[in-house]
Amino acid sequence: MGKEALLEVKDLWVEVEGKEVLKGVSLTIPKGETHALFGRNGSGKTTLLMTIMGFPAYKVRHGQIIFKGEDITHLPPYERAKRGIGIMFQRPPTIRGVKLREMLKLCAKENGIKIEKLAREFGFESFLERDVNRGFSGGELKKSELLQLLIQDPELVLLDEPESGVDMENLQVIGKMIRRLLQKDIHRPRTKSGLIITHTGFILQFVPADLGYVMIDGTIYCQGNPQEIFEGIQKHGYEECISCLRRIEE
Amino acid sequence: MSEKNRRIEPRVEDFRSAKEGQIPRSVEELTPEEWARLKDVGIEPEAPKEGEFLQADARVVHCRKLPEGLELLPVTEALKKYDWLADYWWKAVPAEKDQYTKATAEDLDDGYFIRVLPGTRMIYPVQTCLYIRTPDVVQKVHNIIIVEEDAELNLITACTTHPGVRSGFHIGVSEFYVKRNGKLTFTMIHNWAEEIYVRPRTGVIVEEGGTYISTYVTLQQVASIQSMPSCRLVGPGARATFGSVVVAPEGAYLDLGALVSLEAPGTRAEIISRSVSTGGESLARGHLIGKAPEIKAHLECQGLMLSDKGAIKAIPQLDAYYANVDMSHEAAVGKIAQEEIEYLMARGLSEEEATSLIVQGFLNVRIEGLPAELQKRIDQAIALAREGL
Numbered sequence: 068m069g070k071e072a073l074l075e076v077k078d079l080w081v082e083v084e085g086k087e088v089l090k091g092v093s094l095t096i097p098k099g100e101t102h103a104l105f106g107r108n109g110s111g112k113t114t115l116l117m118t119i120m121g122f123p124a125y126k127v128r129h130g131q132i133i134f135k136g137e138d139i140t141h142l143p144p145y146e147r148a149k150r151g152i153g154i155m156f157q158r159p160p161t162i163r164g165v166k167l168r169e170m171l172k173l174c175a176k177e178n179g180i181k182i183e184k185l186a187r188e189f190g191f192e193s194f195l196e197r198d199v200n201r202g203f204s205g206g207e208l209k210k211s212e213l214l215q216l217l218i219q220d221p222e223l224v225l226l227d228e229p230e231s232g233v234d235m236e237n238l239q240v241i242g243k244m245i246r247r248l249l250q251k252d253i254h255r256p257r258t259k260s261g262l263i264i265t266h267t268g269f270i271l272q273f274v275p276a277d278l279g280y281v282m283i284d285g286t287i288y289c290q291g292n293p294q295e296i297f298e299g300i301q302k303h304g305y306e307e308c309i310s311c312l313r314r315i316e317e
Numbered sequence: 318m319s320e321k322n323r324r325i326e327p328r329v330e331d332f333r334s335a336k337e338g339q340i341p342r343s344v345e346e347l348t349p350e351e352w353a354r355l356k357d358v359g360i361e362p363e364a365p366k367e368g369e370f371l372q373a374d375a376r377v378v379h380c381r382k383l384p385e386g387l388e389l390l391p392v393t394e395a396l397k398k399y400d401w402l403a404d405y406w407w408k409a410v411p412a413e414k415d416q417y418t419k420a421t422a423e424d425l426d427d428g429y430f431i432r433v434l435p436g437t438r439m440i441y442p443v444q445t446c447l448y449i450r451t452p453d454v455v456q457k458v459h460n461i462i463i464v465e466e467d468a469e470l471n472l473i474t475a476c477t478t479h480p481g482v483r484s485g486f487h488i489g490v491s492e493f494y495v496k497r498n499g500k501l502t503f504t505m506i507h508n509w510a511e512e513i514y515v516r517p518r519t520g521v522i523v524e525e526g527g528t529y530i531s532t533y534v535t536l537q538q539v540a541s542i543q544s545m546p547s548c549r550l551v552g553p554g555a556r557a558t559f560g561s562v563v564v565a566p567e568g569a570y571l572d573l574g575a576l577v578s579l580e581a582p583g584t585r586a587e588i589i590s591r592s593v594s595t596g597g598e599s600l601a602r603g604h605l606i607g608k609a610p611e612i613k614a615h616l617e618c619q620g621l622m623l624s625d626k627g628a629i630k631a632i633p634q635l636d637a638y639y640a641n642v643d644m645s646h647e648a649a650v651g652k653i654a655q656e657e658i659e660y661l662m663a664r665g666l667s668e669e670e671a672t673s674l675i676v677q678g679f680l681n682v683r684i685e686g687l688p689a690e691l692q693k694r695i696d697q698a699i700a701l702a703r704e705g706l
Contacts, residue, residue: 120663122659122663123659143662143667143668144659144662144663145662145663145665145666145667145668148662148663148664148665149665153663153664154663156660156663159660160654160656160657160660162657162660162661162674162675162678163678163679163681164677164678164679164680164681164682165674165675165677165678165681170664173661173664173665173666173674174664174665176665198678215664219664219665
């Protein structure tokens, strides 16, 4: 204990299109920590992130989301964004006719972060005059998302499979951007926290996590050292996780 | 007139003659409120330009031009000055076309005459403004533009009303001639009032290698506008592009489109329309006629419904008379994708802010070849309209 909790999810039950997806999820992310979320497709990982961000299609049936001590369970997404939560979309939509530069200005509000400088640093300045996400490749979409987040500068970053559809070369850049976002290159105490969904675990080579979770069928089954959990999944698959936990239950 | 009657054709005799208007003698008589209104449609007194023209009701109150190769006159003066103007007068628009052209032929108020001499290419736009200053008048305008061989003209024309005028009627006959390898970029921004009726009647003839680019913008309140400019591409390689950016507020009835007749080999045409209904009715028409081989023509209509009250109707038509033509159209009408709104909300925009940004983006159509200065004026008009959405 002693670490200040930035995000607390308490016994969260969530329904999507009439189907119960999350069944009693609880987790706590302290200030400055990055947590990783593992799980099969359809296990509820994305639902958890979307619910934390507050999208209306994700209906909270029970439980609470506490951010910086405030109950935000029923706040709309923009109120959560204002309080310091940011999300990286896995498949962001195209916003036709709106230049990326204009979008970044809106993300920045008036926080003084230099759009040009950041874009140049990550080799993305030629995209500033293009429509948001229009015709972007997989890697470019990820960079666009991360650039928006870097400028939005949230305290809690929710990353949904940041490495999917990205080639090795771009993975380096994306890793670098996430490191920046989560202050991995600065001395403690860090103030930024993250929750990362990953399938491949590749991203953890660039962005070390402090704690890992395995989600199975809408519930967090175990938590522990993210590297160990990931290696276990790689060797034995999620079946082993289930049986392992069943053994604990017995 | 009640909303129900908006589709009924306005009658010239229901309005007073613009000649009875309270017409100023010079622009100095215009009030700061009037200037603010003119600025909204892109009339920038300080912006660099090659020529200026302002007609209030029936009288030309300001007419000034800079370069040698440009002629800019009230059309009534040009008719006296040039006998040869008869070769262009009612030649691209028939005087007998309808009751409005007939009324204009019988009793003309005025209009502009612009001629760009051969080889003259101008950097800055020429700015014209047709302004209704007096309530309940019918303004009957007849404009002529002649862009001679290898010449180029960028025209921005703004039409608006006095801030105190709610009701009126504007008839604008325009005949444009683009000679061999000439280029005319015509950008029209309208800003009317609740009970204003508007009937532009435009005919364009483009010769070999010539280019005509038209952009029409109306984003504010109006009773009804009906316009279907007709453009003939008569020489090989001639090109025409018609873009329209339209918002139909509640109570407005907008019937807008373009017809391009491709009459020579290698001609190309494009019609692009973006319309948003916030409760009004918008008809987006497009008619492309392939009368020669090896032509290419495309029509694109996109509509965004922001309310269940109004209507958007996309009415594309393609006529082909040769096997070797490339003609296509695409049309889509729908609402804003929820996914896009939520995406922007996650970045900190409220639902209203997200919606208005998406609408602005939707209207932000880029017309190929449109000069930056004109694009800037259009962007300003859209940004202004966004505040009111």
